[in-house]
Amino acid sequence: MSVRLHALLTLCLTFTQGGCTYFNNHWGEWNDSQLQPTIQKLMKGYNRYLRPNFNGGPVEIGMSLDIASIDAVSEINMDYTATIFLRQRWRDSRLVFPGNESVSVDGRLVSLLWIPDTFIPDSKRSFLHDVTVENRLIRIFSNGTVLYALRITATIACNMDLTKYPMDRQVCTLQLESWGYNLQDVVFYWTRGNDSVKGLDILRLAQYSVESYYTSVSEAVYETGQYPKLVLHFALRRNVLFFILETYVPSILLVVLSWVSFWISQSSVPARTCIGVTTVLTMTTLMMGARTSLPNANCFIKAIDVYLGICFTFIFGALVEYAYAHFYTVKHHTIEDLHRELRRELNEYNWNGSILSSTQPNRSVETFPPAEEPADRQADSGARSDAGAEEPASSGGAGGLQSVKDASRRVASVFVVENPHDIDRRARTVFPAAFLVINVLYWLYYLFL
Known part of the structure; x- marks a missing residue:
């Protein structure tokens, strides 16, 4: 009985191992057959350390932006925080494959491909979103065009003129440059001009409203050379x-x-x-x-x-x-x-004087000047009038001085x-x-x- 039980268990284990081996081999063959024409074949002989057209002209990289939000505009730090969707397109002849379809690749395979070294020069802090995985998108088209998109939140400097605060209008920029590739290696361009930027028209901010925006293409000149540069200009009007x-x-x-x-x-x-x-x-x-x-x-x-x-x-x-x-x-x-x-006091004095005059009627007090005094005063006044008449004739500037004095008296009288x-x-x-x-x-x- 024990011998038969042992033989039955051995037979079951043999069938089980064989079944597992069969299914494992079948899954592996199915994986290889599906990945062979897209990834493994395209990556055969591919060197991600060399840019496309390495021995030819520069790589043309088209860019577009979606502004998801502008979270905060700080006057103290003179910066703003924005979440953007950055999309970059370029053509890599090493990734051409037959057909008219495109292949979406897992973002974690970005390490297998060459990608531009784009950065934001005015960024103070930035990070790439990674919930639930890193927010990257890689799509390869049959003609070798690569679409690379990612979601970034960055705090970017903005020089502000606060002279008219809070009736001010601030013009901020978002710049994109190449870190290591100069103009002989890489050329940047906006894919659709001003239409390459989306989201600013419907953006709602707490204190600002987006008044206008436009894009431009320029060059960044450093000691190490000239580098491609794209700039987004947008004006914010404070409410x-x-x-x-x-x-x-x-x-x-x-x-x-x-x-x-x-x-x-x-x-x-x-x-x-x-x-x-x-x-x-x-x-x-x-x-x-x-x-x-x-x-x-x-x-x-x-x-x-x-x-x-x-x-x-x-x-x-x-x-x-x-x-x-x-x-x-x-x-x-x-x-x-x-x-x-x-x-x-004057009333008291007059009252006392009247009492004294009533009690001493025989005492007389001289209250008038001598009779000759009016004549002297008349003569004196006549002399003064003659002198006053002769004074303007002798001095022409005395009248102007007198007018200045009169004007100053009138001004002083106001106060x-x-x-x-x-x-x-x-x-x-x-x-x-x-x-x-x-x-x-x-x-x-x-x-x-």
Whole structure:
């Protein structure tokens, strides 16, 4: 019984091994028969270290871009982060095969082929997406044309002019160059001109809108030679509505709030001082908040800095106006008190004098000058009038000097305050009118010039 069981097990193992061997050999033959005309045959004698047309002219490489997204535009670092689909096409005569079909190759086989050494010269950081595998595409056409596509996210430098921030317009570029092959080896060109770039028309950004874009072909000149270069230029217009709601409108409201003090009595010192100090501190906080998203150390005087400076000047001017008005109010009260005191003393003196005159009627007091004095005064005044008549004749420049003195007196009289309450009345008109005029000039300059 045991002998029969042993023989049965041996027979089963023999059939099993034979079946496995048969299927393994059949799978291997099927693999070889399918891969032979495409990969193994094309790779036979292929040297990926030599470019196509190695002994001939340069390789012409056509490029096209799809802009998937522009994630962030940073004014502090002066760069932008973009995700792009880069497609490159070139013809390699070593990869020609019969037929009119194309072969899509696994992206992991890119190490078997020659590919251009394209790079982004202004890139600060970049990486190739690799989920779930590296995002590469290789497609070989029957005439030897190779399509190589990949998805890249790169942070690219962009020199910005922030003079008109936030009404600015920035022109950024995306450059593509060859790292090691010069113009004798490789030539770059856009496959369809401006139509080679897709995605910018439908792109939606948080603070910007794409105004225009165009492509160009140029050369990069370095110490080691001249290299091919493709450039994508695109203009970004900043959306100013966000800044109007966040910065400009609060600034205007603070300026208007500072004018409320012009309608408050000058005797209410705590109320007017509180409004002035509160608006100044709030404006200072608003100015600091507007600078958080901007470079700290730069030579730009931005449009928003100019406007916030104007608003701060008006708010501070309202506080100074109250100090000026309060000073003249105190001075006016002091003069009135002095006049009142003098009138009181004069009344007391007159009252005492009348009492003395009534008690001493026989005492006389000489209050008039001698009779000869009027004649002397008339003679003196006549002499002065004659001298005054002769003075213009003798000196022609005295009249001009007198006119200058009169003009200076008129100018000085403007600043002489007779009634301190007139300061607030004038401020109610001067401050809003000046602020309106400056706003018109500001918006005309930064929006249309």
